[in-house]
Amino acid sequence: MKIKYFAWIRELTKNNEEYLDSNEIQNLKELKKFLSTKYPDLQKHFDQEILRFAVNQEYVVENIDLNVDDEIAVFPPVSGG
Amino acid sequence: MKIKYFAWIRELTKNNEEYLDSNEIQNLKELKKFLSTKYPDLQKHFDQEILRFAVNQEYVVENIDLNVDDEIAVFPPVSGG
């Protein structure tokens, strides 16, 4: 699956996007756990529920299942307009 | 005093504006009476309170006193914008 990072999340991960392929990541909760381990600086933001998640360009708040061809985005609150 | 007519009132009076100078016209009520006599077609519109009056470019509904240098306008409901 493809993971995209935006704004200051991108600055923390030092990465615009990356591809993950792991049996440990079956749902959003497991993805968060994986990312917390890979990027310890993200942990506190997950805990404070500051970050937004989009799966295939739709906001997701529940712990939905993820598929290998999904595009998942992790980003802070928006500030457009 | 100067009297101005707009829209279909102007078509009834066949006049854009005219100057009146009469001791009979001391206030708005007297002006209406004067105009009703001069333009009998206006009478029913006065009666039905369809017409608007402005004295020196401000809407007036009460029977205010008129001065010789006032500009009075008589017109139907507006339709701008």
Add this chain to the structure above:
Amino acid sequence: MIKIQKENFNVEKEISSIKKIHSNVGAVTSFIGYVRDNNNNTNVESINLEVYEKMAYKQFQKIIKEANINWNLIDTLIIHRYGKLQINDKIVLVASFSSHRKDSFAACNFIMDYLKKDAPFWKNEFYDKKNEWLTNTS
């Protein structure tokens, strides 16, 4: 800025000529009114818009003053045309310049309400074989 004119206007030019004076403006809400092809299910061919110009200026000044009491505005623009207008022609432009969105929206809406109710303009619509004076509904 109040303009009562026969000529057409360019929305970009009119808005940016005011915007460029104020670098603290973050939000501009504007309303453009046009001559429609159809009113009350009758095909309109053109309109003639009559104005009581001196009173229109006075009323617009009053509306802008009132809007400034109610909201934080940096500037306001009202352009209202008169004379012979064709279908698709612009009739009116109202633009409210503010730091923030909510003020500019509320003020623009308020000004249009007031304008529709009080601004001394009269539309005479020309149809195929007749013409008719209108009254504002909403």
Add this chain to the structure above:
Amino acid sequence: MIKIQKENFNVEKEISSIKKIHSNVGAVTSFIGYVRDNNNNTNVESINLEVYEKMAYKQFQKIIKEANINWNLIDTLIIHRYGKLQINDKIVLVASFSSHRKDSFAACNFIMDYLKKDAPFWKNEFYDKKNEWLTNTS
């Protein structure tokens, strides 16, 4: 019509290119957002606006669909810029095309609310000696 672009836009051209297709449009309410010189009492020099483009399109389509359920709209335009923007530059244009004023006002306001809340854009403001990521407040 949805446009997500780096380039500036001309409000007159953008609105009239849509308006001219629809002779039944009598009312266009539009909102223009600009880069302000000051935010939270700090002098802004420029901003960089980052976008998740694919998602922005999807969200804008959704917003427009929702607006069409709630109001009688004839057309809707959303233009949102991204990239490096200077003070006074336009950021966004939303325009609602309708027969009547009330629909166009309500829809434009609704779209801006939704856009501020959900559209995946991030402003990075550059000040004299630092820069900062923003979050929408209202």
